[in-house]
Amino acid sequence: MKTAILGAGVSGMALARTMIERGFDASDVHLFEAGPVVGGLCRSKTVDGYTYDVTGGHILFSKDAGVMQWMKDCAGGDDAFVKRDRNTKIRFGDRWVHYPFENGIGDLPDDVNFECLRGYVDAWHRRKMDGSEAPADFKSWIHWRFGEGIARHFMDPYNEKIWKRPLEDITSGWVAGRVPDAPIDDVLRASIGIRTEGYVHQAIFYYPKKGGFQAITDGIGGTLTDRVRLNTPVESVVRHGEGWRVNGEDFDRVVNTIPMNELPGIVDGIPGDVADCMRGLAFNNITCFLLALDRAEHPNLSWVYFPHHEQGPANRITYMSNYSPGNAPEGKTSFLCEVTSPGGRPFAGKELEDDVVDGMVYAGLVSRDEILFTDRTDTKYAYIVYDHHLDERRRVSIEWCEQNGIHPLGRFGHYDYFNSDQCVIASRALAEKLLEHARTG
């Protein structure tokens, strides 16, 4: 069964490795990769000794200990990683507020603390009294769940910054497990200054000592060098008998990890209504700025959220040199600033960098004379946007692929809001399915 895997990010490579490790003939596995290196969204870049993850700071963590160990082993084992306690904050004026916000309201000015607590209790009480169901749109859900104060001071402005559209246009369906959900007792404690943790998921994470997060995907790709065709964009996928012809070469089956939005321009014979669904799947881009600093030490922080307009366009910064000292030259430090933009629109020009730096200066994180240089990477397809059409468009798109022998996989290949470990888990499940299929014909 000659198999074409479109894309050599973590999903495509984990699939190839699993298939080969489970006895599939390696010479029948072919990965097509448009880029000059493997890794996709997990890639990192090093400039003058400063390393950053090009699509936002990445950390390794997983609820599946076996998968996490496999990812570490691919990249040199435990000794090749640093272990970190997550220390995440929200910047609020000149204060550092514990994350999640509702567990940190005791760090706010008294009047804001009171407003947030009051709103949280009101919302809690209203839900108890009217037994209302969670509202379907994200904006209403925020106010229903967190109350007016937290909505006004954090949830609304932060989410508007990252999603770049009215929050009414986004569903609330994706929030379970992604937006922390504090019990009321924790918020009461937080308000009077008793520390509550709130979000223990990712409390500890791992990061490669050298090479950025990409060290992991480099490691996964290490045994696949003769299976991956780099600099080889897939330009045509045409039906041929029972299989498909990819860039003019015959394959028995195809696995797709490249964004589904791109398939109508590549795959022959997609009906118009299905193609419209694929093209209409909503996403956001990301622009990342490395700020290489002439500074010896940072506060002991992992990353920081910036909810407010005056703090500039970046919604999050990562202390890259705190992830691993290997991310900066000795005696130096660095930040990574992330800015999203609506998918499908052109990336902003040079002025964006000025706005980001102005915002960081305003927020008191950096002074201009510390910045040795900056580096910028724009990436299309960073965040899946859960607009009200997503479920239906995704269902139609996946159904058509599966019915036509194209197996969808990965963050944008299957449109799942996956981290890299979840991509590995999904790839393993698909490998089992394909092996079973190969056995039974």
Ligand SMILES: Cc1cc2nc3c(=O)[nH]c(=O)nc-3n(C[C@H](O)[C@H](O)[C@H](O)COP(=O)(O)OP(=O)(O)OC[C@H]3O[C@@H](n4cnc5c(N)ncnc54)[C@H](O)[C@@H]3O)c2cc1C
């Ligand atoms: C801001 C942000 C933060 C994140 N943080 C974390 C984190 O902390 N921890 C974590 O584990 N995960 C994190 N993730 C998620 C992680 O990056 C993804 O889950 C993972 O990289 C997706 O891998 P993939 O292989 O499915 O897709 P991709 O990485 O997108 O791989 C698809 C591949 O297809 C290639 N391709 C595209 N078009 C073509 C074509 N026409 N022909 C051939 N090849 C093509 C691309 O070059 C790419 O290599 C984060 C993601 C973002 C955006």
